[in-house]
Amino acid sequence: MALEAEAKAISAKFDYTDEDVNKGVREFLRQMNEGLEKDGASLSQIPTYVTAVPNGTEKGLYMAVDLGGTNFRVCSINLNGDSTFHLTYTKVAIPKELMVAKTAEELFAFLAQQIEVFLRTHHEEQFEKHLRRRMTISSPLGFVDEDVFRLGFTFSFPIQQLGINKGTLIRWTKGFDIPDAIGKDVCALLQKEIDKLHLPVKVAALVNDTVGTLMARSYTSPGKTGAVLGAIFGTGTNGAYIEKLSNIKKPMQGEYDQSTGDMVVNTEWGSFDNQLNVLPNTPWDVELDKQSINPGIQMYEKRVSGMFLGELLRLVVVELLKKPHVSFFKDESSDSNDWKSTTNIASDSTLYTQWGLDTAIMSVAAADNTPELVTLRQELESTLHVYAPSLEDAQAFKAIAGAIGRRAARLAAVAIAAIVLQTGSLTNPETADEPVDIGVDGSLVEYYPYFRDMIYEALRAIESVGEEGAKRIRIGIAKDGSGVGAALIALVAAGMEKAEPKEYFADYIGQLRRNAREHALGSLAEEGDDVAARD
Numbered sequence: 001m002a003l004e005a006e007a008k009a010i011s012a013k014f015d016y017t018d019e020d021v022n023k024g025v026r027e028f029l030r031q032m033n034e035g036l037e038k039d040g041a042s043l044s045q046i047p048t049y050v051t052a053v054p055n056g057t058e059k060g061l062y063m064a065v066d067l068g069g070t071n072f073r074v075c076s077i078n079l080n081g082d083s084t085f086h087l088t089y090t091k092v093a094i095p096k097e098l099m100v101a102k103t104a105e106e107l108f109a110f111l112a113q114q115i116e117v118f119l120r121t122h123h124e125e126q127f128e129k130h131l132r133r134r135m136t137i138s139s140p141l142g143f144v145d146e147d148v149f150r151l152g153f154t155f156s157f158p159i160q161q162l163g164i165n166k167g168t169l170i171r172w173t174k175g176f177d178i179p180d181a182i183g184k185d186v187c188a189l190l191q192k193e194i195d196k197l198h199l200p201v202k203v204a205a206l207v208n209d210t211v212g213t214l215m216a217r218s219y220t221s222p223g224k225t226g227a228v229l230g231a232i233f234g235t236g237t238n239g240a241y242i243e244k245l246s247n248i249k250k251p252m253q254g255e256y257d258q259s260t261g262d263m264v265v266n267t268e269w270g271s272f273d274n275q276l277n278v279l280p281n282t283p284w285d286v287e288l289d290k291q292s293i294n295p296g297i298q299m300y301e302k303r304v305s306g307m308f309l310g311e312l313l314r315l316v317v318v319e320l321l322k323k324p325h326v327s328f329f330k331d332e333s334s335d336s337n338d339w340k341s342t343t344n345i346a347s348d349s350t351l352y353t354q355w356g357l358d359t360a361i362m363s364v365a366a367a368d369n370t371p372e373l374v375t376l377r378q379e380l381e382s383t384l385h386v387y388a389p390s391l392e393d394a395q396a397f398k399a400i401a402g403a404i405g406r407r408a409a410r411l412a413a414v415a416i417a418a419i420v421l422q423t424g425s426l427t428n429p430e431t432a433d434e435p436v437d438i439g440v441d442g443s444l445v446e447y448y449p450y451f452r453d454m455i456y457e458a459l460r461a462i463e464s465v466g467e468e469g470a471k472r473i474r475i476g477i478a479k480d481g482s483g484v485g486a487a488l489i490a491l492v493a494a495g496m497e498k499a500e501p502k503e504y505f506a507d508y509i510g511q512l513r514r515n516a517r518e519h520a521l522g523s524l525a526e527e528g529d530d531v532a533a534r535d
């Protein structure tokens with residue numbers, strides 16, 4: 001009984017009431033507008049230079065790479081022009097040591113190598129053709145246009161975007177920490193490593209995964225208005241939405257098309273309310289933040305995203321294990337355990353190690369509604385090496401995990417509602433019959449049972465949304481959104497290239513010089529160097 005009462009009391013500390021949700025929305029709107037006015041606000045509100053969403057008719061073959069969390073994905077995407085696409089991809093885990101490498105070059109060289117492997121495996125013919133062409137200096141347009149893949153680079157960290165394929169890293173998140181890369185243009189870093197390998201690839205667009213998700217959602221389910229928000233609830237969390245250009249008060253460098261009157265803004269909402277004006281703050285939130293590599297930053301993300309929820313639960317579990325009067329994961333005798341054994345935490349259990357509890361087990365806990373919680377208990381054994389947990393143990397674990405998950409979903413509703421309200425989509429009479437479409441992706445929203453239901457429950461409780469508003473908000477999965485979205489933005493960027501003949505030509509001359517230097521024998525190579533030296 002003591003355990004049950006203790007679990008209840010802890011769960012109550014993760015309550016996030018309807019009133020809290022409403023207060024959260026008001027503060028989110030305030031911080032959004034602050035971020036549109038000036039740099040350095042909690043919500044970065046980064047203009048992306050993307051000024052329109054697709055309508056489903058876009059066509060062509062593009063490449064996309066995605067660096068954003070635990071994996072690096074390389075894909076090629078054939079956009080069919082009828083709201084459908086064909087995607088080929090490979091995925092590799094990022095070696096842990098590269099996430100904290102000494103130099104940016106180490107990480108980006110690894111990424112370029114993966115692009116080479118992908119091209120050799122999936123686009124051998126195009127790759128060979130390019131290699132042959134490199135040996136001869138042929139027609140400028142043929143060289144530049146035909147064989148060079150335009151690549152959309154999904155880079156899911158906060159970036160100061162300076163143009164469609166240019167942006168400097170503001171800070172790392174999600175466990176990455178390579179100080180050498182801060183302030184550098186990540187497109188240039190990738191292009192440099194691609195060029196070292198002589199790959200036929202031009203980094204044409206720099207895209208946050210949320211922007212990609214927004215684009216992909218608009219391509220695959222075009223409505224009268226397109227999606228208003230692309231959001232990720234995965235390892236990290238963030239959202240990008242369509243803002244009126246006139247609302248973006250802070251200065252923007254770089255050129256962009258002003259004709260639509262809109263621009264996609266990357267909110268970087270992971271850092272919403274770093275100052276903790278309204279975010280809930282239990283003792284375990286405090287501890288998690290203190291032990292993280294970026295204390296005081298990404299405070300919303302630390303309460304909402306997959307990377308952190310498991311760790312939060314682990315901290316609670318460890319505290320509970322320390323309480324002498326609570327019998328959690330321990331039994332007096334086999335008689336007090338319904339499996340007629342005694343519970344044991346194996347010495348190799350990762351329960352006592354930071355990050356040792358994978359958030360995935362919270363999905364198992366939420367999904368197991370059987371009277372004996374057998375699946376959850378087996379999962380506790382196989383992943384955490386807690387042997388023969390009793391039914392009471394599993395119930396307590398499920399209750400606490402559920403409370404942490406529920407708070408995360410209700411916090412997610414705060415961000416979603418604030419953005420829907422900011423765009424005015426619920427009150428615009430011209431689109432009154434249309435759903436307000438939102439594309440989402442990420443492991444939490446995809447695999448955590450009832451995550452979306454809990455979001456809707458909170459949305460209904462928000463004063464300016466209510467039952468009717470919540471009914472109109474359509475939250476749909478945009479699977480592989482970032483890859484497809486990056487391809488779509490690369491397509492837009494390729495169109496912009498042609499409108500800039502000077503830069504295009506300079507690009508070609510540069511290629512010629514490099515070719516000459518490397519391949520065109522003896523004296524010509526020397527002359528190439530001279531030319532370069534005069535630049």
Ligand code: BGC
Pocket residue numbers: 068155156157158173174208209210232234235236237238239268270301
């Ligand atoms: C990053 C965002 C990204 C989000 C989801 C956050 O940690 O700061 O740029 O969109 O994770 O991947």
